[in-house]
Amino acid sequence: MLAAIGVESMDDLLLDIPSSLRIKTLELPAGLSEHETMSQISSLAARNRVFPDRLTFRGGGVYRRFIPAAVAAVTSKPEFYTAYTPYQPEASQGTLQAIFEFQTLIAELTDLDVANASLYDGATAVAEAAMMAHIHTGRKEIVVSGYLHPEYVEVLRAFSDGRGLKVRKGTEPGPKTAAVIFQQPDFLGLLVDARTLTENAHAAGALAVACVDPISLAVLAPPGQYGADIAVGEGQQLGLSPSYGGPHVGFISCRKELVRRLPGRLIGTAYDKEGRRGFNLALAAREQHIRREKATSNICTNHSLCALAASVYMTYMGPDGLRQVAEVGFKRAHALAARLAALPGWEPAFPDRQFLNEFPMRVPKGPAVVRKLARKGILGPLDVHRWFRELKGVLTFTCTEVNDPRALDELVAALES
Amino acid sequence: MTEPLSFEKSRRSAEGPRLPDADVTAPEPSEVLAPEMLRANPPGLPRLSEPEIMRHYSRLASMNYSISEQFYPLGSCTMKYNPVVNEAAAVLPGFADLHPYQDEATVQGALELMWRLERALCAVVGVERVTLQPAAGAHGEWTALMMIQAYHHSRGDARTEVLVPDSAHGTNPASAALSGFHVVEVKSGADGRISLADLESKLSPQVAALMLTNPNTLGLFEREILDIAEMVHATGAMLYYDGANLNAFMGICRPGDMGFDAVHMNLHKTFTTPHGGGGPGAGPVGVKADLVPFLPTPTVERTDGHLKLDFKRPQSIGRVRSFYGNFGMLVRAYAYIVAMGGDGLAQASRDAVLSANYLRKQVEDDLDMPHEGPCMHEFVASAHNLAPQGVRALDVAKALLDRDFYAPTIYFPLVVPEAIMVEPTETESKDTLDAFAAAIKEIVAEAKSNPQALHDAPRNLPVGRLDEVAAARRINAYLQGQAEDPVLRWKPAEK
Secondary structure, three states: OHHHHOOOOHHHHHOOOOHHHOOOOOOOOEOOOHHHHHHHHHHHHHOEOOOOHHHEOOOOOOOOOOOOHHHHHHHOOHHHHOOOOOOOHHHEHHHHHHHHHHHHHHHHHHOOOEEOOOEOOHHHHHHHHHHHHHHHHOOOEEEEOOOOOHHHHHHHHHHHHHHOOEEEEOOOOOOOEEEEEEEEOOOOOEOOOHHHHHHHHHHOOOEEEEEEOOHHHHOEOOHHHHOOOEEEEEOOOOOOOOHHHOOOOEEEEEOHHHHHHOOOOOEEEEEEOOOOEEEEEOOHHHOHHHHHHHOOOOOOOOOHHHHHHHHHHHHHHHHHHHHHHHHHHHHHHHHHHHHHHOOOOOEEOOOOOOEOOEEEEEOOOHHHHHHHHHHOOOEOOEEHHHOOHHHOOEEEEEOOOOOOHHHHHHHHHHHHO | OOOOOHHHHOOOOOOOOOOOOOOOOOOOHHHHOOHHHEOOOOOOOOOOOHHHHHHHHHHHHHOEOOOOOOOOOEOOOOOOOOOHHHHHHHOOHHHHOOOOOOOHHHEHHHHHHHHHHHHHHHHHHOOOEEEOOOOOHHHHHHHHHHHHHHHHHHOOOOOOEEEEEOOOOOHHHHHHHHOOOEEEEEOEOOOOOEOHHHHHHHOOOOEEEEEEOOOOOOOOOOOOHHHHHHHHHHOOOEEEEOHHHHHHOOOOOOHHHHOOOEEEOOOOOOOOOOOOOOOOOOOOEEEOHHHHHHOOOOEEEEEOOEEEEEOOOOOOOOOOOOOOOOHHHHHHHHHHHHHHHHHHHHHHHHHHHHHHHHHHHHHOOOOEOOOOOOOOOOEEEEHHHHHHHOOOHHHHHHHHHHOOOOOOEEOOOOOOOOEEEEOOOOOOOHHHHHHHHHHHHHHHHHHHHOHHHHHOOOOOOOOOOEOHHHHHHHHHHHHOOOOOOOOOOOOOOOO
8 A cells, every 4th residue: 555655654654743743652551352351341340339220219310210122222223323423314314314203202292393403411401502592582691490400500600601691590580681491390309380480581581491301291291381482401311321421312492483593403304306305404504514603503413322212212102101101200209208208307308399200308317328228239319418508418319110119118128227 | 215204104003112000009190280280282202013113213224324334434524433342341231320420439430431541542642631521522622612711711811812724623613602702714825734924913912722633624734733832822822632633643643742732532533432323422622731720520530549520620610511421432432442552543543544645546636636645544635627527526425325435525624625525544444445446436437428427316325315405495484484394393284
């Protein structure tokens, strides 16, 4: 090959690199065989403690749920996972159609007009929604109402810093408010009055942004039903493993009037000369490779494979399956909450508030409780005092369809011991 | 062949999957929650049986090109083979089933992996520390610019401009604008490299950073990089490295040594994590000592063999995504680095440069070559020579699809008319490169003999060229309330 190029040595091809910059060796260990590689990585994996899913009662934005085998069977097809971003639509119809279906599934679930092809995660989805509201209203204040996931708030603040937006916690929007953002159910699992929050936002001329749990929408009123303008959320529960926090998938959907402000990719239908329907990237003029510094967002990709997993999950579940898992989580959480409230010194942290499948308890010696459960092989509740000073001794418990009734018994027995 | 949408195949008679019952004594949601809290109508998800679902997605899969089957000569995108061992590593239960809020003592292996990956990336690019948090390249760019902004602010220096070459990736100006900077373009000279005279004229105390990739998007090494770095640093600005082209010189040289202060990397390009049809990727950012205080929280710290997450970083720009990044992608990239080793990574880059120069030579008589060689890991050709026949870069790209090759990147960089940007990577054998060169020759010959055939390509794929203009018109009609079809989603006819 060197002869064909017309040079004598490999180094002749590297002459543009100043010799002072050349390094002799890359200071890393020598390469390993596949067997040695896996054995080294397996030994790292073995240094982590994996709690069984049925004994995991910790949520806080990432949940253990039943994942149908169909999900991995589809996402591990190399035609999907080794494909590039679908810039050549004729050779990417599989990915494009799957993502078009994802957009439709999310729009249906949130009861809004249009969803995009997905975002990185729930946190960046919240930040992108705030940016949309800012561009749409020309206003610079973002009001965060109630217990929005604390990491989402942190990401929102980091994004806002760059864009000159102010983030304020509170409930009352004002004349400078671009968006009111609330989470339903909130970070503690509590239900908020989404309709009133939405109406208050609108009365102040602001947009209402609902950060929602996708599974909850099989039971709870979806954002479109109470008039929210933008819905966002984290889609990890739709068939993705916890994987120490990622990769997961963010979603965003909105009313028709806001579609041009949507960040990231959008897939639409298009037809070829013979009238065959295909799928293609749409409204690309919003995006950075054309608009450059005038782009709506700098996002040039989505989390396509995770969106595919979520699509397989939602299609597998169908409306009935999704409702079933939402209801099972609801019932088991309510059964567990009643039993926990009977423990000496334990009480619901917010007795007047309702919840779905995650709920906060106020307990004596919260951190000790979590440690004790870990010793018994249970990944216990989340101690939320870490983020909220006013929530000392408050632990949130989560139940899903993987926490079978015997697992609830084991949890209660461990707490009583 | 086309495949109906899952919604179009939905059957009302299809039962949902068998799932556990609650099996506890508890109320129904409707007994506890007020009616307005409840969903009025079930969501319109499709109803299909498992075999129908599996066939549906298998058919969709068969309509994709992918690196597992085709050569992707996609310039700037580094489409290498994705080793399957990476996938085996990422799905180990010890990683996949970890909850992000587990106590540190129970995730020492995960933190150790992140720490080791950080050290390895530091070694490859020559920096002090790396944040693994950004989820993608553009996210990494923005994260780096936020750190650079915080650095200047910490010195009471409110700089407002970021310089970006005219050949830069589109995400560069977009990321700069979203960090609140005014973007100023720097021109390329006739040789395709950044014009030092133009750079000199644009540098001022207002400039926060110059964003650069090296080799640049034309595949050319910026020979004067050390002078560029000196000029930039002399004005107090920082030098930012867009890591899209890192595959050109692993183990050969390092951005840190060139004077770059912040470096983003694409694990989905250089370090073989799969593209997934458009993500998830991972875009770690490496920084020199001056920028370390501003890294996103948390960082991974290691003392006496014990690893911990450090949240107490008062000057940090904060958090750029939830948790600790796309951890599953970090596992894959780490597996690749362990398997390759320092020697293997260096060999990969040398092979990538060799392949690009070889392929460039094979097609240099067929297409215009706007810049002198040798190139690094990619080259930019131009279909401008086919203009007399009315054949454009787009036609060449589509004709390649018909010949079972994915298309090169076209119309980028913007500074080359009818650009065709080819990056073969170290994955491809000489035979594959020869076959690709033969396809280019065939297409160029066809441009002269039968240009219409190229305008009609592709003909061997599920659909031909899609009418984007008509699609945009239909979207407008929907958004303006003049049509029912939302175009951007499926909608049932009767709804």
